[in-house]
Each structure stands twice: as structure tokens, then as C-alpha cells.
Ligand SMILES: NC(=O)C1=CN([C@@H]2O[C@H](COP(=O)(O)OP(=O)(O)OC[C@H]3O[C@@H](n4cnc5c(N)ncnc54)[C@H](OP(=O)(O)O)[C@@H]3O)[C@@H](O)[C@H]2O)C=CC1
């Protein structure tokens with residue numbers, strides 16, 4: 439039960455109003471831990487979206503005219519309100535997404551940190567003056583908001599994936615239309631309510647729910663929407679990027695990953711185990727930066743496997759609202775099937791299921807460890823997005839780097855060594871947007887989050903994140 443029941447919003451936030459679909463169509467939101475219906479949310483029709491875009495366009499013009507300092511103050515209030523309502527927002531998140539309450543509270547703090555960060559960055563959008571090539575000219579460069587923007591976000595981080603986009607967008611003077619995942623809309627709608635309470639003007643931040651493909655098509659086809667920011671699978675990212683090409687829309691893409699987690703013989707094994715547990719099993723392995731392949735040097739392979747198995751056996755699987763739960767339910771049936779298929783494929787090709795992998799009823803899955811995994815198995819190339827750790831063995835540094843880079847993805851990579859020269863060589867050789875050295879947790883609001891290769895385009899967070907929502911204008915003045 440929420441302390442503030444008015445945070446349970448079951449309507450869309452459009453131009454400051456809470457609306458239902460004109461046709462009264464709705465979509466159920468289900469608790470993955472219990473299978474129970476939590477709420478029904480509107481399923482807006484595509485025909486209702488042009489009015490949302492028009493409201494965003496009108497609101498954005500006014501929002502861009504207030505000072506950066508005024509925007510910063512409103513964003514700061516939004517940050518404060520999210521922090522003040524952490525418990526309710528976390529309970530909403532756990533109920534609709536399943537992650538343990540402690541992780542949900544952590545995500546709320548993480549999500550709020552982007553708003554705090556960009557409330558500060560809002561006041562530091564600088565331009566240039568350039569020495570002219572002629573005495574009768576003066577050259578300047580100013581930075582202006584891109585305009586109306588849209589975001590389509592995934593279910594695995596129902597708060598942070600929204601604020602990591604909306605905070606820089608609004609800080610830059612843009613407006614944003616958010617379409618959250620059908621599986622986890624309630625957190626997004628509650629954040630929308632707090633945006634309204636913070637004084638974000640009607641139409642600047644809107645949250646719509648409905649068919650992803652149909653609403654997404656209206657947003658990508660629109661000439662008014664200047665930018666789309668997407669977080670989700672590489673498959674859908676490719677589709678949206680193609681759809682945006684028709685209007686030369688700018689895109690930011692945070693897509694799939696296939697993170698290698700490399701442990702060299704010289705690593706501190708206990709720290710490597712700690713990092714592997716954090717990176718692999720956070721959110722039941724349902725994060726894009728999870729360790730997806732554990733590459734262990736031969737000299738420490740057996741010891742690492744034994745230590746990891748001991749830790750994984752101790753993980754408590756259960757409803758995220760129960761104290762002590764480490765691993766909540768998977769988000770839906772197809773997520774479990776994907777893990778089971780990868781395990782079956784690996785075992786059929788010679789791997790050993792060292793622990794776990796069995797269903798525990800409902801959407802609960804016993805965390806698993808595979809040993810003897812080789813590069814011909816599907817888990818070597820496919821993102822698992824679940825609580826299963828496949829252990830590969832390697833002999834040399836060169837072999838580890840080649841294995842790590844043998845993927846179309848390039849989001850996050852991790853490696854453990856205490857050798858300084860190796861730290862430099864490996865961190866430079868890994869083809870990834872983000873590298874963790876002797877740590878399995880790298881995400882924060884101050885560093886640039888994003889991938890290379892087919893893991894995405896652009897960066898979120900950090901001083902770079904606001905660039906995604908700015909245009910550069912060169913002004914040449916004859917004097
Ligand atoms: N790089 C990163 O930061 C992240 C990457 N991911 C990646 O996403 C995948 C898992 O997340 P998941 O949510 O299943 O990914 P999806 O790509 O299936 O969905 C992401 C979002 O896109 C929507 N969507 C799906 N199809 C379309 C479409 N045709 N047009 C417009 N929108 C669409 C979904 O809507 P709906 O679900 O309502 O159908 C959801 O809101 C993994 O590959 C994971 O690595 C996930 C999170 C972060």
C-alpha cells in the first residue's frame with residue numbers, strides 16, 4: 439500500500455491532464471511475482487498522438503524561453519520530490535517489475551541523480567566566439583534546444599531509463615513525450631505526477647501508453663518530433679533508426695549488450711567473485727550491462743567456479759517485497775524460455791549445468807551457472823538477460839581480448855587484474871563504450887553511459903549527455 443495513493447496514476451499524462459483513451463481501451467499491468475492484476479492503463483490510439491505532439495510543440499517554445507536558472511530550479515524540485523517519495527516509487531516499481539525492494543530504492547536514487555545532475559548542467563550550456571577571418575566580421579556559436587523529443591523506454595529500469603533521457607532534454611530546453619514499456623508504466627506515470635507537482639509546465643513532459651509499434655510509428659514519422667531516444671533491444675533499435683531516417687530525426691540508442699567479464703590469474707579472486715555477483719545477478723540479470731560471458735584464465739578457473747557456485751547457491755529467490763530477497767521474478771514467460779534455451783543449447787554442445795536453472799514456480803527461476811562453455815554455443819553471441827552465468831576458459835591475454843571482442847555488441851566489459859601494464863593494454867584493446875577494471879558496477883550519473891558497434895549511438899549522463907538534446911548554430915555577423 440502506498441503512503442501517497444495519488445501516486446498510483448492509471449491515466450496518461452497529456453498536456454497537464456490525466457486522460458484515458460478515447461475508445462476507453464486499456465491494457466493490464468500484472469505483478470510478475472504473483473500474476474495478480476495491479477491496474478489497467480489506457481491504450482491510446484495512434485490517432486490521439488498528433489494532439490500530444492502539438493501540445494509538446496507549443497509547450498517547448500515557452501519552456502525554451504525561460505532562463506536556464508529557472509529550468510534548473512524546477513528540475514531541482516523534481517529531484518527533491520522523487521527522493522521524498524522514494525518508498526512509494528520503489529514499491530510501485532517492485533510491484534510491476536519484480537526487482538527486490540532494496541534494488542528498486544537504489545534505482546529511484548539513481549534515477550533522481552540524473553535530474554539532480556542535469557539541473558546543474560542546465561546552467562552550463564556554453565557557446566563559442568571564434569576569431570574571424572575578416573576584420574569586418576564577428577563569429578559566434580550558440581547552443582539551442584533541439585525542440586520536441588520523444589523517448590521509448592524498456593521495462594527493466596522503469597525509472598532511470600526515463601529520467602536519464604528526460605532530465606537532459608528538459609535541462610536543454612526541450613520537451614519530451616515518453617512512451618514507457620507496457621509491462622512497467624506505473625513508475626513512469628508516478629514520475630510524471632511528480633513532474634507536475636515540481637512545476638514542470640503542462641505539455642513539457644508527457645507520458646503516453648499504448649501499442650509500442652503504432653505509437654512509435656507516429657512519433658518517428660512526425661516532422662515536429664526532432665529527436666528520438668530509445669533504450670531497448672538492438673533489434674528494435676535498428677527498426678526505430680530506420681523509421682527515423684524518413685525525417686532525418688536525430689536518434690540516441692542504448693541497445694543490447696554482451697558483456698565479457700574477464701578474470702586473469704593475477705586477479706584478486708574474492709573481489710572478482712564480488713564483482714561477478716553484482717554484475718551478473720543485479721535485477722535478476724536483466725540489465726544491458728550484466729556480465730554475459732565470464733572468461734576465466736585457466737589457472738584460476740576451478741577455484742573461481744567453486745567460489746561463484748557457493749555464492750549463487752546462497753541467493754534467495756522470491757517476491758521482491760519480502761525482506762532478504764536477492765532475486766525477484768523474471769519479467770515474463772519468454773524471458774525464462776530464453777534462458778532455458780541457452781542452457782539447453784550449451785549442454786547439448788558439451789557444457790555442464792554446474793548449478794541451478796530450474797523453474798521454481800510462476801516466473802521464478804533458480805540462478806544458474808554453466809561451466810565448460812565454448813564459443814560455438816548460442817550464449818556466446820546472444821544476450822542472456824537472465825540469472826545465468828556461463829563460464830568460458832582462456833589461456834593467454836591475447837586470447838581473452840579476442841574472445842571478448844568477438845561480438846556485434848560493444849556496451850560494457852569488465853576485467854580483473856592487479857598488473858598495471860595489463861590494465862592499460864586490456865582497457866585500451868576492449869571494443870566497448872564502457873570498461874570496468876576490478877569492478878562490476880560502473881553506472882552513475884556523472885560518467886558517459888553508452889555503447890559502440892551495435893550497442894547504440896550517443897551517450898547518456900555525464901557532461902556529454904546534454905549534447906544529445908542541443909543543436910549548434912553558427913552566426914556570422916558583418917560589423
Ligand atoms: N543499452 C541499454 O541501456 C539497455 C538495453 N536494453 C536491451 O533491451 C532488451 C530487453 O529489453 P526489452 O524491453 O525487452 O527490449 P525491447 O526492445 O523489446 O523493448 C524496449 C521498448 O521498446 C518498445 N518496442 C518494442 N517494439 C517496438 C516497436 N516496433 N516500435 C517502437 N517501440 C517498440 C517496447 O514496448 P513494449 O515492451 O511495451 O512492447 C519497450 O518499451 C535487451 O536486449 C537489453 O539489453 C534494455 C535496457 C537498457
Ligand SMILES: O=C(O)[C@H](O)CS(=O)(=O)O
Nearest residue numbers: 594595724725726727881
Ligand atoms: O537498462 C539498463 O540495463 C541500465 O542501463 C543498466 S544501468 O544503467 O542500471 O547500469
